Amino acid sequence: MSKKVKLELNSAGVREVLRSDGMRSMLEAEARQRASGLGSGYGVNTFTGRNRVNAEIAAETPEARKDNLKNNTLLRAIS
Helix, strand or coil: CCCCCCCCCCHHHHHHHHCCHHHHHHHHHHHHHHHHCCCCCEEEEEEECCCCEEEEEEECCHHHHHHHHHHCHHHHHHC
16 A cells, blocks of 8 residues: 655745756856857856746857858757
């Protein structure tokens, strides 16, 4: 016979983890690793939203934007 386990998340604690400096550095490292294979003209930015830290890779130069439009470079980097 198995017992049912009730799990209750501490919302404030989860939010604190998702907005922490540790999460920011982990996401930034992952984004930089993926951006490193894209070539020049792509940059990484991290920011804290309402609920969590976000990381983005963006085409910052006209050449990178053109490359992304032609080859879906950013989409391929996260796949």
